[in-house]
Amino acid sequence: MNREEFRISLKKRMLFLRIFTAVYFLVFAAINHIDLFAASTPQNDFLKGFISGLSVFMLIFLVVVNVKATKALSNEENFEKIYIAQTDERSRYIKEKCGVGVVMPLSVILICVGMIAGYFSFPVFVALVAAGNFQIIVCCVLKLYYSKKY
Amino acid sequence: MKTKIAELRKAHRISQEELAKGVGTTRQTITSIEVEKYTASLPLAYKIAKYFGLKIEDVFDFSGFDDADGKGEER
Numbered sequence: 001m002n003r004e005e006f007r008i009s010l011k012k013r014m015l016f017l018r019i020f021t022a023v024y025f026l027v028f029a030a031i032n033h034i035d036l037f038a039a040s041t042p043q044n045d046f047l048k049g050f051i052s053g054l055s056v057f058m059l060i061f062l063v064v065v066n067v068k069a070t071k072a073l074s075n076e077e078n079f080e081k082i083y084i085a086q087t088d089e090r091s092r093y094i095k096e097k098c099g100v101g102v103v104m105p106l107s108v109i110l111i112c113v114g115m116i117a118g119y120f121s122f123p124v125f126v127a128l129v130a131a132g133n134f135q136i137i138v139c140c141v142l143k144l145y146y147s148k149k150y
Numbered sequence: 151m152k153t154k155i156a157e158l159r160k161a162h163r164i165s166q167e168e169l170a171k172g173v174g175t176t177r178q179t180i181t182s183i184e185v186e187k188y189t190a191s192l193p194l195a196y197k198i199a200k201y202f203g204l205k206i207e208d209v210f211d212f213s214g215f216d217d218a219d220g221k222g223e224e225r
Contacts, residue, residue: 084171
């Protein structure tokens with residue numbers, strides 16, 4: 001991927017990210033106004049806290065990514081840095097080796113499904129979120145290992 | 151794979167950062183290639199050689215690939 005292709009791809013990704021952030025913010029605001037749990041049990045409170053915490057983290061993460069991408073497109077020096085970081089062959093090789101491209105989306109899906117399942121069954125929520133987190137930890141450990149190896 | 155990148159850098163008084171910027175990669179990749187942890191791809195090897203105005207075989211040591219079965223070194 002050359003610089004111009006990367007610039008176009010970054011612009012497309014940014015548009016998608018902005019739309020996703022806006023939709024996510026609306027859903028986040030709606031969920032915080034509707035009490036989906038019937039009773040206040042320790043399990044429900046834990047689940048509510050977990051979902052709120054993760055939602056706030058996701059929102060902050062999305063805003064940071066948005067700001068970073070906007071900076072990259074407005075400043076040539078920042079764009080160059082991001083372009084090199086994204087296209088660096090060693091980094092890509094390490095990412096391929098630890099399966100970031102597959103494991104990360106899968107883990108996010110597992111955690112999201114776990115949160116939805118939490119409204120119906122607490123053990124399913126715990127199992128899915130634990131599996132998602134375990135995958136992320138294994139991926140991070142592998143990334144660290146391969147970063148040292150190569 | 152053995153390389154002469156470190157020697158060439160010193161001879162040309164170029165830092166790893168400058169070389170990395172010149173060939174469009176990161177400083178960490180240059181370090182890994184220099185310490186023989188990572189084998190550069192053909193396009194990157196070509197860019198590095200071109201940066202110094204040399205041929206690929208003048209910068210990278212391909213003697214490990216000259217064995218009889220032709221498979222050479224593995225990563």
